[in-house]
Amino acid sequence: MVREKIERLKKEKNAIILAHNYQLPEVQDVADFVGDSLELSRKAVESDAEIIVFCGVDFMAETAKILNPDKKVLHPVPDARCPMAHMLLPEMIEEEKRKHPEAKVVLYINTTAECKAHADVICTSANAVKVVESVESDVVIFGPDANLAEYVQSRVPEKKIIPVPRFGKCVVHVLFTREDVEKWRRKLPHAKIVAHPECRKEVWSLADLVASTGGMVRNACKHDSWIVFTEKEMCYRLKKVYPEKEFYPARDDAVCLNMKKITLKDVYRSLAEEKHEVNVPEEVAVKAKKAIERMLEIV
Ligand code: 13P
Ligand code: SF4
Numbered sequence: 001m002v003r004e005k006i007e008r009l010k011k012e013k014n015a016i017i018l019a020h021n022y023q024l025p026e027v028q029d030v031a032d033f034v035g036d037s038l039e040l041s042r043k044a045v046e047s048d049a050e051i052i053v054f055c056g057v058d059f060m061a062e063t064a065k066i067l068n069p070d071k072k073v074l075h076p077v078p079d080a081r082c083p084m085a086h087m088l089l090p091e092m093i094e095e096e097k098r099k100h101p102e103a104k105v106v107l108y109i110n111t112t113a114e115c116k117a118h119a120d121v122i123c124t125s126a127n128a129v130k131v132v133e134s135v136e137s138d139v140v141i142f143g144p145d146a147n148l149a150e151y152v153q154s155r156v157p158e159k160k161i162i163p164v165p166r167f168g169k170c171v172v173h174v175l176f177t178r179e180d181v182e183k184w185r186r187k188l189p190h191a192k193i194v195a196h197p198e199c200r201k202e203v204w205s206l207a208d209l210v211a212s213t214g215g216m217v218r219n220a221c222k223h224d225s226w227i228v229f230t231e232k233e234m235c236y237r238l239k240k241v242y243p244e245k246e247f248y249p250a251r252d253d254a255v256c257l258n259m260k261k262i263t264l265k266d267v268y269r270s271l272a273e274e275k276h277e278v279n280v281p282e283e284v285a286v287k288a289k290k291a292i293e294r295m296l297e298i299v
Contacts, residue, residue, distance in 0.1 A: 002265060002268050003030055003264065005268055005272075006030050006264070006267060006271060007030075009272060010271065013050065013051050013271065013274075014049050014050045014051065015049055015050065015052070015053060015271060016032040016049040016051075016052055016053070017030060017032050017033075017055060018031060018032065018033050018035075018054050018055065018056070019031035019033070019034045019055040019056065020034070020035070020036070020037070020040065020056035020057070020060060021034060021035065021036060021213040021231075021233070021234055021237045022056075022213070022231040022233045022234065022259040023055050023233065023259060023262060024259075024260055024262065024263065024264075025233070025236045026264045027055050027262055027263070027264060027267060028233075028236065028237060028240070030264065030267060034237060035213075035214050036125070036126055036212045036213040036214030036215070036217075037060060037110075037124040037125070038109075038124040038212065038214060038299075039126075039214045040054075040056065040060060040063075040064070041063055041064070041067060041109070041124075041292065042296070044063070044064035044067050044068055044073075045067050045068070045296070047068075049071070050071060050072065051071065051072045051073075051271075051274070052068065052072070052074070053074045053076065053267060053270055053271055054073055054074065054075055054278070055076060055262050056080075056259070057080050057081055057082040057085070057256075057258050057259060058078065058081045058082060058085065059082055059085045059109065059110055059111060059113075060109075061074075061075035061278045062112070063113075063292060064278070065280055065285070066113060066116075066280055066285045066288050066289050066292060067289065067293075069289075072274065072277060073277070073278040074270045074276060074277060075270075076262045076267050076269070076270035076276070077261045077262045077266050077276075079258075079261060080258045080259065080261040082110050082170075082258060083170075083171055083258070084145060084168060084169060084170045084171070084198075085110045085111050085112055085144065087144045087165055087168045088107075088111055088112075088115050088143045088144035088164065088165060088168060089115070090114050090117070092143070092164050092165055093105060093107075093118045093119075093141065093143070093164060096141045096164045097118075097141065100141060100162060102137060102139055103137055103139040103141045103162065104120045104135040104136065104137040104139070104140055104141070105118060105119045105120045105121075105140075105141045105142075106120065106121055106123055106128075106131055106132055106135060106141070107119040107122055107142070107143055108122075108123060108142075108144060108145050108148060109122050109123065109292075109295075110144065110145065110170075111143070111144060113280045113284050113285065113288045114284055116287075116288035116292065117283075117284045117288045117291070119291040120135065120291060120294070121134075121135060121294040121295050121298070122291045122292045122294070123295055124295075125148060125196060125198065125211075125212035125213075125215075126211075126212035126215055126299075127295065127298070127299040128148055128151075128152050129152055129155045130298060130299050131295055131299070132156050132159060132161070133156055133159075134298050137159075138158070138159050138160060139159070139162065140159055140160070140161050140162065141162050141164055142161050142162065142164070143163060143164040143165065143168055144164070145168050145169065145170065146163040146165075147169060147173065147197065147198055147199060147200055147201065147204075148198055149161050149163040150163075150201050151197040151204055151210065152197075154201075154205075169198075172198075172255065172256045173196055173198035173199045173229075173230065173254075174200060175254055176195070176199045176200070176203045176229050176250060176251060176254065177200075177202065177203065178206065180203070180229070180250055180251060181202075181206045181207070181229075184227045184250060188225065188227065188248070191225035191227050191246070191248065192208040192209065192222075192223045192225065192226050192227070193206070193208050193209070193226075193227045193229065193250075194207060194208065194209040194210075194211055194216050194219070194220075194226055194227070194228055194230075195207035195209070195210055195229035195230070196210075196211070196216075196229060196230040197210050197211075197212075198230075199230075207229065213231075213234055213237075216228065216234060216238065217237065220238050220241070220245060221242065224244075224245050224246065225245065225246040225247075226245070226246070227248045227250050228248065229250040229254075230250075230254070231254055231255065231256045231259065232251070232254050232255050233255075234247075234249070235248070235249045
């Protein structure tokens with residue numbers, strides 16, 4: 001019922017629904033496109049819809065608005081926030097820049113718009129290595145995810161990466177441990193392990209594949225069984241794309257509660273009442289947009 005009402009409203013209002021791979025199954029099912037942060041940013045630019053309903057966490061909806069200042073971007077539950085994105089403040093970036101004036105600032109897309117306005121370029125987990133390789137400096141200030149920073153450092157050893165803050169992390173991905181990897185290796189030796197680079201080094205260094213959530217979708221065709229070291233809902237997404245394959249969530253408690261705040265009813269209300277509209281102050285948006293567009297030009 002709610003789903004049909006949403007479909008009708010989408011047509012009437014020339015709206016699209018974009019959803020992140022960690023959204024509730026019912027929300028993924030009603031979306032026009034489901035993907036990772038990079039794919040969703042690209043979709044937001046390509047779309048000619050007048051309204052974008054963004055089902056994900058705050059920084060994702062903000063990024064869609066920054067890239068589409070003339071469109072109405074709606075975030076069904078503004079309280080759905082990424083805690084890691086809020087671990088970094090503009091003052092911290094400026095302090096690090098004073099200490100390393102030669103450095104370039106590469107910020108993970110999981111940051112506030114205010115922080116993005118202080119970056120040279122943005123990256124996502126799908127392109128962080130390429131973005132860091134491409135910047136014209138051997139010293140890179142990188143934040144807020146220290147685990148992703150360490151992963152990028154391992155792939156780009158010729159540059160010096162300075163994490164800001166020192167210990168920024170995703171509360172969901174730090175749950176995974178080396179013991180989890182060892183347990184699954186014993187239990188299902190035939191299965192491959194895929195890990196998100198927000199996991200700790202002790203996890204991603206033992207994985208068969210390290211990938212963004214979009215990279216997981218693209219690469220899952222290569223094997224029949226996977227143990228998935230990222231947010232639990234990813235397995236719903238993977239199973240939908242590859243019904244004949246097996247996907248095991250590495251931990252049942254790896255749940256991003258903020259991603260789960262958006263229900264189908266919230267999506268309906270958001271479209272029907274056209275709220276909650278995302279707005280980014282123009283001077284912040286203009287600077288942040290440059291840093292995001294630089295990323296989109298690189299990869
Ligand atoms: P992806 O861009 O890989 O989907 O990651 C976003 C995120 O928040 C992971 O926790
Ligand atoms: Fe943020 Fe972690 Fe949730 Fe991703 S899984 S949105 S990084 S809290």
